Amino acid sequence: MVSPVSIDLRWLTQPGVATGVTWGVPWKKGELSKQQLALLQLEEASGEPERHQVQSWPAAFWPDGSIKWSAHAAVCQRPAPSGYRLALASAPEGALDKPEAGRRGVLVRDTPEVYIVDTGVITCRVPKQGPGIIDRIVREGREICSGGRLVAIREKESGVTGLMTLQQERFEGETLRAKLEQAGPVRAVIKLEGRHRSRSGSRAWLPYSLRLYFYAGLDSIRMVHTFHYDGNPAEDYIRGLGMVFSVPMRGELYNRHIRFGGDTGIFSESPKSLHTRRTKGRYLALYRDQTAGSIVSFTPEDDAYFLGLLDDSAQWDSFSLVQASADHYRISKRTQAGCSAVKAAEGRRACGIGYLGGEGGGLSVGMKDFWQKHPAGLEVEAATVPAGGSARFTAWFWSPEAPRMDLRHYDTKTHVESAYEGAEELRATPYGIANTHELMLWCTADTPGEDELRRMAEAAARPPQLVCTPEHYHDTRAFGPWSLPDRSTPVKAYLEDRLDGIIAYYQREVEQRRWYGFWDYGDFMHSYDPVRHVWNYDLGGCAWQNTELAPNMWLWYMFLRSGREDVFRLAEAMTRHTSEVDVYHFGEYAGLGSRHNVVHWGCGCKEARIAMAGLHRYYYYLTADERIGDIMDEVRDADYATVTLDPMRAYFPKDEFPTHIRVGPDWAAFSSNWMTWWERHGDTAYRNKIITGINSIKQANFRLLSGPTYGYDPKTGVLTGMGDDNWGRHLAICMGGPQVWFELAEMLEDPEWEDMLAEFGVFYNLPSEEKSALTNGVITGEPLRFEHPVLSVAIAAYGAYYRNHAATAARCWSILLGNPFGQTDLKEKEQLVTHVRELREIDWMNTNEASQWSLNTIISLELIGNSLPEKLEEAAALADQLSRA
Missing domain, CATH: 2.70.98 (Beta-galactosidase; Chain A, domain 5)
Structure with missing residues (x-):
């Protein structure tokens, strides 16, 4: 008997040939244990749905042992335009991956x-x-x-002899x-x-x-x-x-x-070919049959002359x-x-x-x-x-x-000051x-x-792919909090238009700028040069994006909320590229990746955030792709790589600590790796390493507000504070950290960790005097310490939601609505220019802010959407008022 708990599936890409398909499904905590699953093909007309053989296995677990993500494989021999339904069915314990009786399988x-x-x-x-x-x-x-x-x-060149x-x-x-x-x-x-x-x-x-x-x-x-x-x-x-x-x-x-x-x-x-200068009549018909792929035959006696022509032909x-x-x-x-x-x-x-x-x-x-x-x-x-x-x-x-x-x-030296390259050392390997x-x-x-x-x-x-509805992904809180599209008020509709417009802009840019090629396809570029009318393809750290400010997450959230195939393919290509090309899979930098550069592996900064599992797990859980699974497993101990290459080596000399890291993006990346390994393999040693790190942060004078740089020992997982007010807090929250931590909070169920996140979010955009008052003058509001407010909005919205803090919610909307991405219809503002050919450009474009504005808007609409003004005039007034304040 089929359980009333069921999940509708639809084709992302409708198969035109008989095909095998593998896909993933998220579940609420405690909803699925070891029950058998049935796959039913939905019919256009009323009647009993056709049952298909399905192979199922767990892909990730909740801490209570229930299944967080399941993976499934099935075969579609004929088109099923209405889609399928995955339902729980009564079966013996342990039957999740049990084959159905009487079915001929591989x-x-x-x-x-x-x-x-x-x-x-x-x-x-x-x-x-x-x-x-x-x-x-x-x-x-x-x-x-x-x-x-x-x-x-392999090709090798030599000029020793002068030739x-x-x-x-x-x-x-x-x-x-x-x-x-x-x-x-x-x-x-x-x-x-x-x-x-x-x-x-x-x-x-x-x-x-x-x-x-x-x-x-x-x-x-x-x-x-x-x-x-x-x-x-x-x-x-x-x-x-x-x-x-x-x-x-x-x-x-x-x-x-x-x-x-x-x-x-x-x-x-x-x-x-049967084509000769004398192919006509019956032979012309045979020639057409040959070209169509049919088997043709001849009689030696009747066709002797034509066979002679064939013998003579090339x-x-x-x-x-x-x-x-x-x-x-x-x-x-x-x-x-x-x-x-x-x-x-x-x-x-x-x-x-x-x-x-x-x-x-x-x-x-x-x-x-x-x-x-x-x-x-x-x-x-x-x-x-x-x-x-x-x-x-x-x-x-x-x-x-x-x-x-x-x-x-591309060069024999680095260009740190002139071209925003990340380190003096040339590690372009x-x-x-x-x-x-x-x-x-x-x-x-x-x-x-x-x-x-x-x-x-x-x-x-376009491999056929089954997916759940956006509503199911949303209801199970797959990958944390994010919003479904909502056009119920003029302001929400306005924001949805902006989100769609940014995606459309980058889709046009991929084609217009030809972001294609063996080593490049899937990546975007970092920032734009309006004088030459090109992206900064030759300007050090301003060329390829290499996951800077988490564009992968932006694209995947846009797919989850919309179910659009074109967005899925955009995110898929970026995941394939950034998980392979931008990451070191063995060697000195194994577990790390290369920061943005002219050449994808060119930057001297090799960092854990580029390779972190948190960027790639979307694709893994949606498709059960084993190659991405390999990559996520590779990075589980990436924190040890920082001992030989200290990410803060330019700021902290060798001391009593094995290495130095920032709570974000470094520890945030490690925690994404450990969370993913823990939920996939049930290894509590990595859960314990997360908890050790969180407890270390709890012991800091101002918890998550302190730092963000710590001394670190990968053997113990202990972080030791290096002072309460060193700079760079924006880096803790703009590389995917909040998105990982929000989901981690649901797994750990630690109220103090959630409160720490909320506290950080509320604090980030407070006026300087309030920051100082709350920390007895230890932490100031100098811009260097709390840069780029737009990067903070996701965690600020979390703080506003968690603490029911109306002023913080208003600040979030002010930041988003006052931002150029919140104010501009990109297609309407594109200008026609000439480079080597005619192009359309937005001369202030940068992918960092496009990613973060979109990602943070999607999350804010979920967490604090009820505080958003309904009318555009009220929203504009709010943005103006708080930006001046």
């Missing part, structure tokens, strides 16, 4: 050498060690793929470890880890992880590939990086097919699509080595799908963010191999036909950064038609 056989995965449609052998990521894939007794491997090309010479060295992936992470019944997940080993030498480098996802009843495999850079950027240039599949070739050359997706259509050709052995930039791709083909390539087509943005196959089927490969993360490519080689042999189909993450990957810094790509493989029984290929391309580019 089966995994674990042998000493390989995993053998049977989805019911395809069987795939995955080796546990050594070269190769796939041994073979079979469908209906036919081999679709005879092997898959990772490839890399510039280039050497290229080829590497192939070698798996060192394999793990079966899930074994069905709906979904199986295999994780491979290894390095790329030289084919001509002994060097092994470029560590990788690769997850393969299999779903019951499907012919597809999802892949999530991450490579890490561990070379010397002055010597180790990457010329190519990709994944190559061997595809058996059966039948005549004219019954083999190559497909590449273009902007809107499909490039469809064969190694041996046979094309290799085909290539290279997406060289966000605005151009080229398709070319070549008959054989030693001959020139012929341009076949050009276009703007290829959709990232390709197919190679012959009689009996073949392999389609789709790549997510194909043109956005250029230079990507698709390549077919050896298409004319004799029947029984295998052609090669490569998905290039970095195409070798593009210029080599250059990871050197890419050693330890990473990049992640997602692919889809389809193992088809025959050549897919154009419509099917376009649907595959769409599924790869």
Whole structure:
């Protein structure tokens, strides 16, 4: 019997092909324990909902042991436009992840050498060690793929002899470890880890992880590939990086097919085209059939003349699509080595799908963010191999036909004063950064038609995703307090317009400024130069944002409250980028990230806040993405990295403390890491470390108002005060600290911690004389100590709500309404200017304030929305009055 407790789900992206989907669901404290969950497909017409098999597992727990987030996997064989309902059903204790009886699921056989995965449609052998990521894939007794491997090309230059010479060295992936992470019944997940080993030498480098996802009843495999850079950027240039599949070739050359997706259509050709100067009549019809992917046949006696023409015609052995930039791709083909390539087509943005196959089927490969993360490519080689042999189909993450990957810094020194770079030391190393790509493989029984290929391309580019309603996310207080859109009064409608306008502005900027590319896609830039009409792409610390002032959180809250797919994709891209490129996953700075800079890894400041789990856990819990789970696990002990690289080294010399940190953003970042590890793994040692830190802050003379710099020992978690009035309190609250602490407060249920947060919020914007009076003259209101009021609004709104403090609430609204982002319709105020082409600009734009104004407005509407004036005139008067005060 289904419980009345149920959750409606809808498609964020409606699947056009049969698909597996994984998603997360939040629960109120105590609501879900170990009950079984049923997935019901909602029907347009009245009637009994169809029940689907669902695989469920806990993703996070409340302190009482109940489930905070659950994760689920299911298969959609046909469109379900009405969505689904996830409901509790009576079942034995411990049944959350128990398979349903009588259902055929994905089966995994674990042998000493390989995993053998049977989805019911395809069987795939995955080796546990050594070269190769796939041994073979079979469908209906036919081999679709005879092997898959990772490839890399290293380029080295030399000018010793007076001549510039280039050497290229080829590497192939070698798996060192394999793990079966899930074994069905709906979904199986295999994780491979290894390095790329030289084919001509002994060097092994470029560590990788690769997850393969299999779903019951499907012919597809999802892949999530991450490579890490561990070379010397002055010597180790990457010329190519990709994944190559061997595809058996059966039948005549004219019954083999190559497909590449273009902007809107499909490039469809064969190694041996039926097109000749005498193709007409019946042969023209056969030519059309061939181009559509059908098997064609001839009678030697009747078709002897035409077969002679085919023998004389060129046979094309290799085909290539290279997406060289966000605005151009080229398709070319070549008959054989030693001959020139012929341009076949050009276009703007290829959709990232390709197919190679012959009689009996073949392999389609789709790549997510194909043109956005250029230079990507698709390549077919050896298409004319004799029947029984295998052609090669490569998905290039970095195409070798593009210029080599250059990871050197943009200068040989830092520019702290002139360009806002963070430290005098030059620590601009890419050693330890990473990049992640997602692919889809389809193992088809025959050549897919154009419509099917376009649907595959769409599924790869915008993977189908189930989500809850914004109301459910809000009601469960997923990720703390935030507001649903509310246009019930003119002022609230006005603020909603401003919030939507800022998102729309950045969506336009991503496209207008071409914030695309392998290492850049997903990030925004920091601040604007109105003289050149460009963002400060070349000005030290004013170029790429690198999570400065928590734009990730802003975008995710905007998705949670709206349910908009376009916002989800914006936040998803930023999460993928900032969690990989801006973070060190191993090496000297493991667990830290790089502050904003011209080059993402360029700043001398390596800080925990950039890598903190609090920025990435939104995506993890909404999608159950294991790669993000790895990243969040990596940073649980990031506080130890500050012993070798003290974040306050420029201000405090070595003393009795192992290191020095600020309560925010440093300890705030640590607490987000520990909270996430605790709720995911139930490890109370990390909860205790949080409590130790909170108790240390409680013992300070003015609790959270003191500091914010402390001596710190990561072994004990104890913070020791360094004085009550050192500067920089705005840094404690603008990098995601309040958002983490609000959620942490719900888990700890510590009234004094909540009161400390409220006290800080009320205190921050008090007049100087009130600050001094409350602290007996110890803490003053000098601007250096309480800078940038707009950054304080979220925690101030919390204080106003917690203490029912009307004056603080009024100050919050004054700050927000008086801010340029609160007063400006960005689209209306954009100016048409010319740089290298016509552009539209807002000449005072900066992402710091855009992020914080939006984030703090969203939270304030939830906490103190009832104190907001209803009329625009009253709001304007309030803003004017309090700003003058």
